[in-house]
Amino acid sequence: MHKQIIYFGAPGTGKSHSVDQSLNHVNNERVFRVTIHPEFTYSDFIGQLLPMKDSTTGDVTFEFAPGPFTRALVEAYQNYNEPVYLVLEELSRGNVAAIFGDIFQLLDRNESFESKFPIRNKQIADEIIQLPSDEIRLPSNFNIIGTVNVNDQNVFPMDTAFKRRFDWAYITSLPVKDDAGNTIQSLNNPKLYVSSDDNPANTLETTWQSFYTALNEFITDKENGLGKNEDKQLGQFFLVFRDQLVSDSHSTNQTVANQANIEVMDIMKNKLLLYLWQDVQGHVTFNNSISLFDNQIKSFDDLYSSYGVKKVFSDAFLNNFLIPNINRYPY
Numbered sequence: 001m002h003k004q005i006i007y008f009g010a011p012g013t014g015k016s017h018s019v020d021q022s023l024n025h026v027n028n029e030r031v032f033r034v035t036i037h038p039e040f041t042y043s044d045f046i047g048q049l050l051p052m053k054d055s056t057t058g059d060v061t062f063e064f065a066p067g068p069f070t071r072a073l074v075e076a077y078q079n080y081n082e083p084v085y086l087v088l089e090e091l092s093r094g095n096v097a098a099i100f101g102d103i104f105q106l107l108d109r110n111e112s113f114e115s116k117f118p119i120r121n122k123q124i125a126d127e128i129i130q131l132p133s134d135e136i137r138l139p140s141n142f143n144i145i146g147t148v149n150v151n152d153q154n155v156f157p158m159d160t161a162f163k164r165r166f167d168w169a170y171i172t173s174l175p176v177k178d179d180a181g182n183t184i185q186s187l188n189n190p191k192l193y194v195s196s197d198d199n200p201a202n203t204l205e206t207t208w209q210s211f212y213t214a215l216n217e218f219i220t221d222k223e224n225g226l227g228k229n230e231d232k233q234l235g236q237f238f239l240v241f242r243d244q245l246v247s248d249s250h251s252t253n254q255t256v257a258n259q260a261n262i263e264v265m266d267i268m269k270n271k272l273l274l275y276l277w278q279d280v281q282g283h284v285t286f287n288n289s290i291s292l293f294d295n296q297i298k299s300f301d302d303l304y305s306s307y308g309v310k311k312v313f314s315d316a317f318l319n320n321f322l323i324p325n326i327n328r329y330p331y
Contacts, residue, residue: 002109002113002140002143003022003085003143003144003145003167004107004109004143004144004165004166004167005144005145005146005166005167005168005169006091006145006146006147006148006166006167006168006169007019007145007146007147007148007169007171008147008148008149008150008168008169008170008171009149009150009170009171009172009173009235010149010150010151010173010216010230010231010232010233010234010235010238011149011151011234011235011238012173012234012235012236012237012238012239013171013172013173013235013236013237014171014176014235014236014237015147015148015149015171016089016147017237018169018171019087019089019145019147022145023085023087023145026083026085027082029075030075030079030082030083030084030085031084031085031087032068032069032071032072032075032084032085032086032087033068033087033089034068034086034087034088034089035089035090036088036089036090036091036092036093036094036096036099037090037093037094038093038094038095040094040099041098041099042098042099042100042101043067044067044099045067045068045069045099045100045103046066046067046069046070046101046103046121046123046124047064047065047066047067047069047070047123047124047127048064048065048067049062049063049064049065050062050063050064050065064123064126064127066124066127068086069086069103070123070124070127072084072085072086072142073124073127073128073136073138073142074127074128076138076139076141076142077128077130077131077139078130079141080139080141081141082141083141083143084141084142084143085143085144085145086142086143086144086145087145087146088144088145088146088147089146089147090147090148090149091146091147091148091158092148092149092158093149096158096162097159097162100162102119102121103119104161104162105117105119106118106119106136106137106138107138107144107162107165107166108165109138112140113140114137114138114139114140115137115138118135118136118137119135119136120133120134120135120136121134121136122134124136144166146166150230150231151231151232151279171235173213173216173230173233173234173235173236174213174236175187175189175209175213175236175329176236183209183329185209185329185330185331186246186247186331187236188208188209188236188237188239188240188241188246189207189208189209189241189246189329189331190207190208190241190245190246190249190250190260190264191205191206191207191249191250191257191260191261191264191331192205192206192207192208192211192264192268193205193206193261193265193308194206194211194313194318194322195308195309195310195311195312195313196311196318196323197310197311198310198311204318204322204323204326205326206322206325206326206327207329207330207331208236208239208241209236209328209329210322210325210326210327210328210329210330211322212234212235212236212238213325213328213329214317214321214322214324214325214326214328215233215234215276215280215317215321215322216233216234217321217325218292218316218317218320218321219232219233219280220232220233221321224290224316224320224321225290225316225317225320225321226280226281226290226292228280232279232280234275238271238272238275239267239268239271239272241264241267245260245263245264246331248260249261249264250331265307265308268307268308269304269307269308273300273303273304273307274300276292277293277300277303280292281293290314290316291314291316292313292314292317293312293313293314294311294312294313294314294315295314296311297312
């Protein structure tokens with residue numbers, strides 16, 4: 001199946017996993033994967049002239065070192081009957097207009113999934129012995145798959161001309177379902193404990209899936225929550241818990257369960273709280289009447305030192321979102 005597609009969604013929704021699932025039948029030698037970053041350039045993507053020293057004469061010459069795009073294109077021409085995939089992770093973190101440069105014109109495909117319009121690029125063409133001239137096109141077996149974290153789209157905004165040359169597949173922030181449409185309750189779903197007040201006896205027992213989905217609803221709810229955009233939400237795999245840890249957290253052996261709970265709490269403290277403090281709550285909403293955090297939390301230091309010891313979340317979140325959702329996704 002021809003692909004020129006971008007998977008997009010909130011952080012932690014499993015976009016890369018979706019890519020891997022779609023390519024699990026493909027020979028690894030025909031998958032060219034690169035992670036885009038703010039310093040990634042056209043030369044990194046296409047290739048560049050680099051100095052090469054002759055081991056015999058010691059002479060230095062400049063030779064073209066192909067980048068991932070060129071290597072993938074060479075593979076596609078050499079194995080025309082086999083699909084080749086160029087996978088571009090974190091596409092929104094780079095300046096795609098500058099990275100693609102003249103290659104952008106090749107993204108328009110015809111009914112045969114070949115480039116409608118060719119370009120002339122001698123350096124790329126010289127790498128492809130099947131080409132009779134400097135004119136290159138994307139063959140029908142050349143596929144491009146990208147991933148975009150919607151939370152990063154303001155790093156380097158993509159223009160409409162680039163976007164419309166791709167299909168866009170949304171990856172939901174809801175928990176993963178099996179082929180029958182049922183939530184996989186055991187997947188990355190440890191037991192959690194959340195303090196509802198400063199009395200340890202009133203600690204709420206829930207699961208990660210129930211907690212983060214309640215959190216997502218609070219983030220976007222415009223009447224009773226923060227009323228923010230979906231790009232501030234998080235996916236099921238924003239935090240990744242080991243399978244054994246998940247199992248241990250639900251153990252009937254209290255010693256095993258308690259030890260697992262300590263590790264789960266550490267993961268929450270060290271990988272989630274800062275995101276909630278800076279990106280979700282943020283400075284803007286601290287002046288609003290609704291907050292994610294309890295009034296006694298005045299700083300991140302308060303939040304970090306109080307988490308797991310006493311109440312840190314607001315009544316607005318606990319009573320209107322978490323408690324009604326507390327058993328929505330049991331283990």
